[in-house]
Amino acid sequence: MKDKIHLACIIDDDSIYINLIKKIIETKKLCENLLVFNDGKEGIEYFEALLQNLDEKNIPEVILLDINMPIMDGWEFIERFTKIKNKFNSHITLYLVSSSIDVRDIDKAKSLSTVENYLVKPVKIDELEAVFNKTA
Amino acid sequence: MTESALKQNLIPDKKIAYWELNNNTSFWSKAFIKQLKFKPREVDTSLNYFLDSIIHENYREAFKDNFYNLVRNDVDFRQKLLLKNRSGGYSEFICKTNDELKISLNKESTKTIFFFKSKLKTHKKVRDNNFYYLETATMTSTGSWYIDFEKKKSYWDDITRKILEYPEDFIPSLKMAYKLYSEEHQALASSAFFECSLSGKPFDLEILMVTAKNRKFWARAMGKPVFNDNKEIVGLRGIFQDIDDIKQKELYLEKTSKIIETQNSRLFNFAHIVSHNLRSHSSNLSLIMDLIGDVESKEEKLELINNIKDVSNSLNTTIEHLNEVVTIQTNAQQSKEIVSLSKTLDQVTTSINQIIKSKKVTIVSDFSKGDKVNYIPAYMDSILLNLITNAIKYKHAERDPLIEISTLLDFKDNDRLVLNIKDNGSGIDLDKFGDKLFGMYKTFHYNEDARGIGLFITKNQIESLNGEINVASIVNVGTTFTIKF
Numbered sequence: 001m002k003d004k005i006h007l008a009c010i011i012d013d014d015s016i017y018i019n020l021i022k023k024i025i026e027t028k029k030l031c032e033n034l035l036v037f038n039d040g041k042e043g044i045e046y047f048e049a050l051l052q053n054l055d056e057k058n059i060p061e062v063i064l065l066d067i068n069m070p071i072m073d074g075w076e077f078i079e080r081f082t083k084i085k086n087k088f089n090s091h092i093t094l095y096l097v098s099s100s101i102d103v104r105d106i107d108k109a110k111s112l113s114t115v116e117n118y119l120v121k122p123v124k125i126d127e128l129e130a131v132f133n134k135t136a
Numbered sequence: 137m138t139e140s141a142l143k144q145n146l147i148p149d150k151k152i153a154y155w156e157l158n159n160n161t162s163f164w165s166k167a168f169i170k171q172l173k174f175k176p177r178e179v180d181t182s183l184n185y186f187l188d189s190i191i192h193e194n195y196r197e198a199f200k201d202n203f204y205n206l207v208r209n210d211v212d213f214r215q216k217l218l219l220k221n222r223s224g225g226y227s228e229f230i231c232k233t234n235d236e237l238k239i240s241l242n243k244e245s246t247k248t249i250f251f252f253k254s255k256l257k258t259h260k261k262v263r264d265n266n267f268y269y270l271e272t273a274t275m276t277s278t279g280s281w282y283i284d285f286e287k288k289k290s291y292w293d294d295i296t297r298k299i300l301e302y303p304e305d306f307i308p309s310l311k312m313a314y315k316l317y318s319e320e321h322q323a324l325a326s327s328a329f330f331e332c333s334l335s336g337k338p339f340d341l342e343i344l345m346v347t348a349k350n351r352k353f354w355a356r357a358m359g360k361p362v363f364n365d366n367k368e369i370v371g372l373r374g375i376f377q378d379i380d381d382i383k384q385k386e387l388y389l390e391k392t393s394k395i396i397e398t399q400n401s402r403l404f405n406f407a408h409i410v411s412h413n414l415r416s417h418s419s420n421l422s423l424i425m426d427l428i429g430d431v432e433s434k435e436e437k438l439e440l441i442n443n444i445k446d447v448s449n450s451l452n453t454t455i456e457h458l459n460e461v462v463t464i465q466t467n468a469q470q471s472k473e474i475v476s477l478s479k480t481l482d483q484v485t486t487s488i489n490q491i492i493k494s495k496k497v498t499i500v501s502d503f504s505k506g507d508k509v510n511y512i513p514a515y516m517d518s519i520l521l522n523l524i525t526n527a528i529k530y531k532h533a534e535r536d537p538l539i540e541i542s543t544l545l546d547f548k549d550n551d552r553l554v555l556n557i558k559d560n561g562s563g564i565d566l567d568k569f570g571d572k573l574f575g576m577y578k579t580f581h582y583n584e585d586a587r588g589i590g591l592f593i594t595k596n597q598i599e600s601l602n603g604e605i606n607v608a609s610i611v612n613v614g615t616t617f618t619i620k621f
Binding site for chain 2: 014016017019020023024027068076099100101102121122123124125
């Protein structure tokens with residue numbers, strides 16, 4: 001098995017969900033560090049700022065992105081992120097994680113090349129492990 | 137002589153009544169003249185004489201059209217008509233042309249119209265026909281009219297006078313024509329009449345008319361041109377039919393179906409919201425259960441059980457919010473009463489007096505264009521409170537809030553009362569947030585007390601009473617909410 005992921009990023013407005021994911025990551029030792037943003041806007045601002053000062057240890061290898069968030073939703077985040085993702089010199093794998101089972105959301109996610117996969121909440125522990133192991 | 141005998145002979149027989157036309161000659165067979173009880177040479181066989189003195193007026197126009205079409209465009213026809221004999225009695229005939237009889241007379245450029253006498257007795261029929269016409273016209277409220285361009289006069293029948301509520305002896309004039317139509321439909325009427333008189337295009341309109349007693353009603357107006365022998369348009373003739381009952385029902389149905397459509401889409405939306413909002417909690421619960429099964433230590437399991445409490449709390453909050461929305465839908469059945477906007481505003485400002493003072497809010501109001509509306513008082517309270525507190529919450533960082541509240545009447549929409557609430561706050565980027573502004577759990581500012589439910593509730597309250605809410609906003613300038621009651 002390859003090295004563990006050193007940095008992952010969660011963008012989600014549901015604090016209970018974030019705590020649970022944190023807990024799983026801790027218990028299963030899935031990655032060393034975790035970045036958390038409560039909204040797409042905070043998330044994209046982080047990545048856009050990162051471009052000014054590309055430090056590899058600040059670039060997450062995996063992003064778990066929610067769709068429904070109050071200020072900037074997942075779709076808009078993807079739109080802006082797609083414009084800059086090639087400037088990071090390293091591959092960032094993006095997963096959409098949402099409780100939406102709306103076919104329109106799922107189809108839209110499939111049509112976007114930036115999205116690696118669409119996970120429907122509740123995420124299973126082994127699903128999450130698979131995401132981290134695959135990326136690592 | 138019968139049709140079949142004619143087909144066998146293929147040549148007009150002495151006993152057959154027919155009218156032969158060849159270039160400029162017009163020939164009536166002896167049998168035809170005899171059937172009309174004239175003597176040969178005594179009768180004028182011209183079209184004009186036939187139209188003026190022989191054919192019954194009810195069939196005249198149709199025959200004239202058919203005749204011209206046959207002579208000029210080779211269009212065959214068959215038609216029923218009543219012909220008057222020399223002694224003044226009418227007989228019913230069926231007339232047919234070559235093609236209708238499926239025979240070939242081998243005579244180029246000759247047109248022949250055959251007349252076959254119908255077996256029905258006629259004098260009585262004419263009377264009956266008139267009776268039935270009048271009955272039909274009365275029962276369907278269909279009046280006829282005629283405009284004579286040469287004499288510059290218009291004529292109405294009794295039923296036209298009746299449905300337009302003019303006295304029986306009223307004489308219409310061309311000048312008053314525009315008065316017959318409701319203001320918003322005058323242009324429609326004049327363009328239809330104008331086009332029909334210029335190019336001969338017939339019209340068939342549903343139009344709002346105005347009676348002599350100034351009552352508006354929906355009518356069907358049909359018209360077509362009247363030609364002289366040179367095919368020039370010399371007048372218009374047509375009908376007005378009172379279709380107010382049907383049209384009102386149609387409009388009512390249209391309105392009802394629109395209401396049902398919006399209610400349906402609101403319900404669908406709501407079902408979507410319910411499913412989504414409940415799912416996020418249930419998926420957290422199942423994730424917790426998953427984790428409880430996975431962790432080893434007792435402490436960790438206990439900690440996770442505490443998490444269930446959090447989920448349960450937020451689930452409760454969600455359900456309270458959903459309840460609030462459901463209550464709006466049921467409350468819409470509550471009795472409305474006349475609500476004064478100025479009084480409601482006074483109550484609202486009193487209740488939030490503290491905030492108004494501490495944030496240095498100025499509220500200017502002008503209800504001179506309309507202050508009273510039939511509404512559910514609690515909704516009016518809630519709508520004003522919500523929009524005003526929103527305006528204060530999202531005030532501009534560099535200036536004190538100024539909120540201008542005013543009403544106006546929308547003349548384009550049956551003088552509906554419109555309420556404008558304008559602020560000088562930080563504004564909303566509508567390009568980005570426009571479609572989400574009234575959604576549930578959407579906030580657009582990093583304010584801590586934004587809970588993303590206020591505008592959703594406000595919109596639901598307004599729509600449950602068949603109103604509309606719209607927003608215009610410029611970032612850093614301010615926001616205006618417009619409510620149509």
